[in-house]
Structure formats: C-alpha cells, structure tokens
Amino acid sequence: MNRKTTYGFLIAFFFVFTGLVQANVNEIENIIAPPINDNCANATTLTVNPNYLCGTVSSGTLVDATASSIVSDGLGGSCPSVVSKANDDVWFKFVAVNTSHRVKISNIAGSTTDLYSNIYNGGVSGNCPATATDTPIYCSDPNIINLNSLTVGNTYFIRIYSNSTATGATTTFDVCIGSASIVPTNDDCSNALSIGSLPHNVNYDATSATNNAGFITATGCIAMNDGVWYKIIGDGGIISITADPDSWNLAIAIYTGTCGTFSCVDDSNGGAIGVTEGVTFSSTLGTTYYINIAYPSGTVNGSEGTFDLAITSSTLSIDKILAKGFSYYPNPVDKVLKMRANENIQQISLYSVLGKEIKRVHQNDIQAELSLDQLPAGTYFVKAMVGGSIGTFKILKK
CATH class of the missing domain: 2.60.40.1930 (Macroglobulin (MG2) domain)
Known part of the structure; x- marks a missing residue:
C-alpha cells in the first residue's frame, strides 16, 4: 500500500445460520501522521547552548512533512526562490539570550541531505510568520548559520526543508543553537598562548575571536584574519603543527619577528571547510615562533570555530x-x-x-x-x- 492513498475495502461477515452477508463499502483513508512540528504553531523549542560546542541538540525529521499552511514561500530580501522546494518544511524556535547565536544542523542522513533554512523574527510575543510576505532575516543552504544583530528576548523561528523539489524525503538530522563564548585570552598576538612542553594536543574554541589587529600580512604567507595566537620557542628540531577544525575554513601561518612586524616562515590553507591543515618547519634553537590560527582572508572578516591543535618536535638526534x-x-x-x-x-x-x-x-x-x-x-x-x-x-x- 502506498502512503496517503485512498483505498476501498469490501467488508464481509460470515454467519453460520444466514450465510454470507455483505456490509456497506466504506472509504478508508490511510493517513500517515506528519512530524509534530510540521507547522510553525507547533515549532519545537530548542535549548540555547552556552557555547558553540552543541552539547544539547534536538532531533528532527522530514519524513511525511508537508508544506506549511501559513507560509507558502517565505521569500524576501536576498533569499532565492524556493517555493517549489519548501514542500516538506519543519519548524523550530528559540529565545535569543545574546545578540549573536549560531544555528548548526548536523548528523544529516536519509534520501536528501542537502537542506535549506529560513530564519524568522517572531518578536517578543513569538508570533509565527503569517503570510508569504513575511521576510526571513536569514536564508542559508550551508548548515551553519551565524546570526547577528538579534534582539535579546525575542523568539526566532527556524524553518528547515529539503533543497529539492522531490517528495517523500526520509531525511533525519540534529539541530542546535549555540552562543558566542567569551573572547579568547589569546585573541591578540601580544597575549599569544605560550606552548611549553611537547607534544601538545588540546581542543580550543576560537568562535569569539575578533579581528582586532586587522588583517595579518607577511611576504610569503597568505593574508589572514587576526585569529587566535600561540607561540613556541624553537628547540633546533623539526616542529610539526596540525589544526583540525570543526566545520570552518581554517588556516595556519607561522611567523618570526615581533607582533605587527612579522617574517613569514610557512603557512597552510587548503581553502575548504573542515579540512585539517598542517605545517612542518626546521626550528632554530631559541627563536620565538608565532602561530596564527584564523580564517584565511585579507579582505573578509570570516568566522572561526573550535579546532584540535597538535604540535610535535623531532629534535636533531639519532x-x-x-x-x-x-x-x-x-x-x-x-x-x-x-x-x-x-x-x-x-x-x-x-x-x-x-x-x-x-x-x-x-x-x-x-x-x-x-x-x-x-x-x-x-x-x-x-x-x-x-x-x-x-x-x-x-x-x-x-
């Protein structure tokens, strides 16, 4: 039997004394229940995490989801036309506790893994968007959305659907709301975190790093944001540094010199989201090396995130x-x-x-x-x- 298809059933009863008696034919509709958050009025409330690590997530599904009855399209601003694709949308909501939050959709599986999202401002009363003219404040195909200039106390609605005109999606996913954490203490080169003994393997959070010193340039190295900073004293050996990011475009640059007056040693940038970057260089005993972990651009102040940093050294010894x-x-x-x-x-x-x-x-x-x-x-x-x-x-x- 197919989903949402009307079938006719012949219902018959057999009696010992009267033989076969035919009852009236009834039309029985096989109804498959849509997700509880199929419409904005029943949007799932999300827990706001204190950082971007997504310790608390909520699960979602597009299985048997239908087009919203109150919003046919939700177009507005720079959002592309998705009227023919929003046929399986589901809704989530959260109350802003900061002026900036991050929406992250993860663990996507099923027939359609390319998802699209709209973000609506429901105001302090938490009102659902009522018509197609209600303009979303954000539209996103990527699964990480950095929301800025929010109003604390307002309710924001997240509409998620498949970026496809196909029907019958079996997609499941997790969604979380993160909050910007405190600006890292090593946000500035002058406060670079000193790495002592090696090997060094630590997870760091650079999501609230600022571009306070402007874009960093040094001849021979790529231009970078002013991200988070580390420093290490050369031991005369070969130092290897790797950084494994969580869903952001990370780059590494190694410098000598002083803050603001750098000489390039090496850099690494594959230019893709979530790619592990690494550099290896021969160190000079006693020389201070500065390590900048940041978004790779000299014109765009991009977003940083969490990453695993590993540093090792092979001294010249046999x-x-x-x-x-x-x-x-x-x-x-x-x-x-x-x-x-x-x-x-x-x-x-x-x-x-x-x-x-x-x-x-x-x-x-x-x-x-x-x-x-x-x-x-x-x-x-x-x-x-x-x-x-x-x-x-x-x-x-x-």
Whole structure:
C-alpha cells in the first residue's frame, strides 16, 4: 500500500445460520501522521547552548512533512526562490539570550541531505510568520548559520526543508543553537598562548575571536584574519603543527619577528571547510615562533570555530636509532644516501630546511637508499624510523 492513498475495502461477515452477508463499502483513508512540528504553531523549542560546542541538540525529521499552511514561500530580501522546494518544511524556535547565536544542523542522513533554512523574527510575543510576505532575516543552504544583530528576548523561528523539489524525503538530522563564548585570552598576538612542553594536543574554541589587529600580512604567507595566537620557542628540531577544525575554513601561518612586524616562515590553507591543515618547519634553537590560527582572508572578516591543535618536535638526534645499529653514508651526499641498521628501517622522510617534506620512502628492511639526484645542492633533514624509534639528522647535498 502506498502512503496517503485512498483505498476501498469490501467488508464481509460470515454467519453460520444466514450465510454470507455483505456490509456497506466504506472509504478508508490511510493517513500517515506528519512530524509534530510540521507547522510553525507547533515549532519545537530548542535549548540555547552556552557555547558553540552543541552539547544539547534536538532531533528532527522530514519524513511525511508537508508544506506549511501559513507560509507558502517565505521569500524576501536576498533569499532565492524556493517555493517549489519548501514542500516538506519543519519548524523550530528559540529565545535569543545574546545578540549573536549560531544555528548548526548536523548528523544529516536519509534520501536528501542537502537542506535549506529560513530564519524568522517572531518578536517578543513569538508570533509565527503569517503570510508569504513575511521576510526571513536569514536564508542559508550551508548548515551553519551565524546570526547577528538579534534582539535579546525575542523568539526566532527556524524553518528547515529539503533543497529539492522531490517528495517523500526520509531525511533525519540534529539541530542546535549555540552562543558566542567569551573572547579568547589569546585573541591578540601580544597575549599569544605560550606552548611549553611537547607534544601538545588540546581542543580550543576560537568562535569569539575578533579581528582586532586587522588583517595579518607577511611576504610569503597568505593574508589572514587576526585569529587566535600561540607561540613556541624553537628547540633546533623539526616542529610539526596540525589544526583540525570543526566545520570552518581554517588556516595556519607561522611567523618570526615581533607582533605587527612579522617574517613569514610557512603557512597552510587548503581553502575548504573542515579540512585539517598542517605545517612542518626546521626550528632554530631559541627563536620565538608565532602561530596564527584564523580564517584565511585579507579582505573578509570570516568566522572561526573550535579546532584540535597538535604540535610535535623531532629534535636533531639519532641516539635512539644508533642503539639499533643505524648508520648512514656518505655525508655530504652526491646522488644516493645509503642507510643500514640491525632492525628494519621502516620509513625515511626527507625535509627541506623550511620543514617541507620532499619525499617519503616506506622501506621495512635493514637497508635503505634515498635518492637525492634530482635535488639542488643544499642542506636537508632526514627523519628515519628504525624498529619503532625515530631519529632526525642533517645532511648536505653536493
């Protein structure tokens, strides 16, 4: 049987004494109940989280949702025409406790995963939009919506539907409301958080970072927002920094110098949302390195978010692998660097003096070779993993 289809049923009763008696045919409609928040009047109330981590979410579904009876379209402002797509909308609402909040739709699954959202201001009385002329204050295809210039105490309605003209969606999702947290203490370079012992693995929240010092530029590095800042003292080894963002476009830039007068060391920006970025560079003992984690733009003040920061260092030492019989030759090298050990040489990596990985060889043998034939003359660093231990040393290419 199909959903929402009218069927005719023949109802018959069999009696022992009178035989078969036919009853009247009744029309029975197979009704599938829509979600309880199918219309604005029954919008699901969302809990406002104290930050953007979405500790409390509410679940939603488009299964059997119908077009709202009170809003046929909801167009207005810069919103594109979606009249033919809003045939399965559901509603949520929240009361603003700050002038800025974030809507985040996550864990989307089902037949349609491309969702669209409208945000309406219901005022202090919490009135639903009544006609198609009620203009949403925000329209969004992305699943993270940063709401600004809100009125504390007003009720805001969120209308979510599939960005498709198809019917019969089986989509489920979670939605949460976040609040901007306190501006990070390391929002300014002068208050850069000093990273001491390594390795360093911590989750940070940069959602309330400001662009207080303006856009950061340094020759050789991409232009960036003034995000959150960290600093580390070089130990003479190869320092690796990775940052894994939660649904925002993150970039890393490494500088030397002083706040406001930077020299570029390295940067990383894949230009996509949610992509892990990483840099590796050869540090100078005693030099201070500044790390800026921010939205990558010199013209647009974009939004930052939460991220995992990991920093490691491989000092120039081969003591651990020397204990396993490791040796290498020649140095300086002309074409091929040869290595051997008493245990398997599992991996060899070659880095430039700026810490960029040039090549990697997976060997898994007691002997290994690394070809430098096509490389220009200069200084390079080699990191070798022998029997599970790592050593880093410097070589000179003729």
